[in-house]
Amino acid sequence: MAQTRATPARFSAYLAPKEAIPGRVAAGLAVAGVVVFVGAWSVLTYGGRVSDYFLPSPSAVLAEWGRLIADGGFFEDVWASTRRIVLGFAISAALAVPLGIVMGSFRFFQSLLEPLIGAVRYMPASAFIPLLIIWLGIGDAQKVGVVFIGVFFPLTLLIADVSAGVPKELVNIAYTLGASRWQVFSRVLLPASLPGVVDNLRITMGWAWTYLIVAELVGAQNGIGHLILQSQRFLATDRIIASILTIGLLGVLTDGLFRLLSARLFPYVEKLQP
Amino acid sequence: MSELLINDISVWFDDRQRGRVLAVDSVSAAISDGEFVCVVGPSGCGKSTLLNVVGGLVHANTGEVLVDGQPITGPGPDRGMVFQSYTLYPWLSVRANIEFGLKLAKLPAAARRRVSNRLIELVRLEGFADTYPKALSGGMRQRVAIARALANNPRVLLMDEPFGALDAQTRALMQELLLDVWSRDGRTVVFVTHDIDEAIFLADRVLIMSHRPGRIRLELPVPLPRPRGYALLATSEFGELKRQVLDVIHEESVLALEHTAAGTPAGD
Numbered sequence: 001m002a003q004t005r006a007t008p009a010r011f012s013a014y015l016a017p018k019e020a021i022p023g024r025v026a027a028g029l030a031v032a033g034v035v036v037f038v039g040a041w042s043v044l045t046y047g048g049r050v051s052d053y054f055l056p057s058p059s060a061v062l063a064e065w066g067r068l069i070a071d072g073g074f075f076e077d078v079w080a081s082t083r084r085i086v087l088g089f090a091i092s093a094a095l096a097v098p099l100g101i102v103m104g105s106f107r108f109f110q111s112l113l114e115p116l117i118g119a120v121r122y123m124p125a126s127a128f129i130p131l132l133i134i135w136l137g138i139g140d141a142q143k144v145g146v147v148f149i150g151v152f153f154p155l156t157l158l159i160a161d162v163s164a165g166v167p168k169e170l171v172n173i174a175y176t177l178g179a180s181r182w183q184v185f186s187r188v189l190l191p192a193s194l195p196g197v198v199d200n201l202r203i204t205m206g207w208a209w210t211y212l213i214v215a216e217l218v219g220a221q222n223g224i225g226h227l228i229l230q231s232q233r234f235l236a237t238d239r240i241i242a243s244i245l246t247i248g249l250l251g252v253l254t255d256g257l258f259r260l261l262s263a264r265l266f267p268y269v270e271k272l273q274p
Numbered sequence: 275m276s277e278l279l280i281n282d283i284s285v286w287f288d289d290r291q292r293g294r295v296l297a298v299d300s301v302s303a304a305i306s307d308g309e310f311v312c313v314v315g316p317s318g319c320g321k322s323t324l325l326n327v328v329g330g331l332v333h334a335n336t337g338e339v340l341v342d343g344q345p346i347t348g349p350g351p352d353r354g355m356v357f358q359s360y361t362l363y364p365w366l367s368v369r370a371n372i373e374f375g376l377k378l379a380k381l382p383a384a385a386r387r388r389v390s391n392r393l394i395e396l397v398r399l400e401g402f403a404d405t406y407p408k409a410l411s412g413g414m415r416q417r418v419a420i421a422r423a424l425a426n427n428p429r430v431l432l433m434d435e436p437f438g439a440l441d442a443q444t445r446a447l448m449q450e451l452l453l454d455v456w457s458r459d460g461r462t463v464v465f466v467t468h469d470i471d472e473a474i475f476l477a478d479r480v481l482i483m484s485h486r487p488g489r490i491r492l493e494l495p496v497p498l499p500r501p502r503g504y505a506l507l508a509t510s511e512f513g514e515l516k517r518q519v520l521d522v523i524h525e526e527s528v529l530a531l532e533h534t535a536a537g538t539p540a541g542d
């Protein structure tokens with residue numbers, strides 16, 4: 001820390017592959033990344049190099065964000081989207097988690113289900129939107145359906161991978177300690193899979209937002225996706241960006257919530273995934 | 275009467291490339307009550323497979339294993355096992371890991387606690403009862419694994435290179451600790467290792483296996499006095515026994531290598 005080496009030598013030390021860098025430097029770099037981004041944005045906009053409707057300035061976006069929040073209608077949209085995503089995600093998780101664990105634990109169910117789910121996974125959820133409109137209309141059920149198709153299939157396979165990755169020795173030891181098959185499942189495979197399950201829920205939550213917004217862009221009366229589409233019609237670029245930032249903020253909040261949940265529920269886990 | 279009888283056990287695997295591979299070839303052994311037996315052999319000789327057969331985890335194609343005259347049909351709490359890899363349940367504390375089998379057996383909490391207290395003391399982990407495995411060193415984890423296997427009060431303790439992943443110093447300490455535990459516990463132990471020093475240091479009797487397919491090449495009694503400490507490794511009696519084992523192992527390792535070179539790879 002207290003070394004007084006020449007700047008170039010020290011700087012090159014930060015670029016050594018896989019070597020740790022001081023915490024202060026890491027924090028500084030994080031800030032620098034954002035500053036450079038906002039700086040470039042500012043130069044383009046305040047400098048008058050691009051027109052307002054092509055790219056509004058950071059302050060214009062913030063001001064529009066403030067107006068949206070002050071106006072009650074925005075929360076209606078946010079709530080509509082949140083409601084759909086929570087519902088779609090909850091249904092997906094409620095089915096994918098047990099199914100995935102069973103698939104990963106029993107070769108029988110893996111052989112039965114993996115080809116089917118593996119194939120559907122490659123069918124884009126957005127391609128199902130017209131079908132879901134025919135089946136479910138353009139209300140909440142259709143949005144929830146799109147989120148479900150987008151999340152359930154890949155999540156099931158990810159969870160199956162988690163429980164398939166539980167070391168065979170943990171299972172064998174349980175047998176030698178007198179466990180029945182059911183006990184091996186309930187007392188070893190299930191608890192051993194849980195941290196990985198929560199980790200994958202956290203990751204797939206991000207995908208859920210993508211599918212929801214696509215569904216709301218195609219046909220909706222409210223929701224953040226609908227707001228973005230309306231804003232585009234009025235060339236309200238600032239409102240589009242403010243809406244996208246809102247989704248980002250909600251994403252970061254959910255991610256933090258899942259991390260907190262992981263740390264609380266699984267204090268024994270050696271290291272959480274990034 | 276022998277407590278553990280291994281009777282003409284053979285195991286083979288059907289391999290896509292190599293066809294039928296004989297891993298263990300007609301192995302028989304009688305192990306008496308309270309005896310400490312080590313099984314050594316070149317890598318891939320089938321010693322782990324043999325131990326897994328006794329543990330009930332691998333099905334033998336011929337022969338049978340008798341515990342107290344009863345043939346075994348699968349894994350069970352009468353044969354506790356300890357593996358080389360760390361197999362503690364990470365979501366359970368040291369105490370809960372040790373009590374795992376007792377809980378399956380529906381023993382009341384007070385009785386479980388008595389057993390775990392005694393075993394925690396036996397493997398010298400006082401003060402770590404409520405610790406999660408992630409905070410333990412490799413040696414400590416294996417001590418918990420030994421305690422967990424002993425908690426069920428098994429007839430035999432089966433150990434598959436339990437100290438193989440530990441550094442040399444920790445390994446030496448663990449060997450002494452195991453002998454101390456065994457001297458107070460009096461359990462029958464079958465211990466598989468490829469470390470000849472370890473085998474002679476621990477065992478009443480060493481079974482030396484041939485290269486694949488594994489047969490028992492030599493049975494060597496180890497008449498060294500107990501209790502044994504690390505100084506034993508420097509005695510001439512120890513050296514003489516080691517030379518006898520080395521002669522056989524070396525010969526078998528060379529054969530195993532030639533066998534491999536001839537196109538039949540030996541897996542472990």
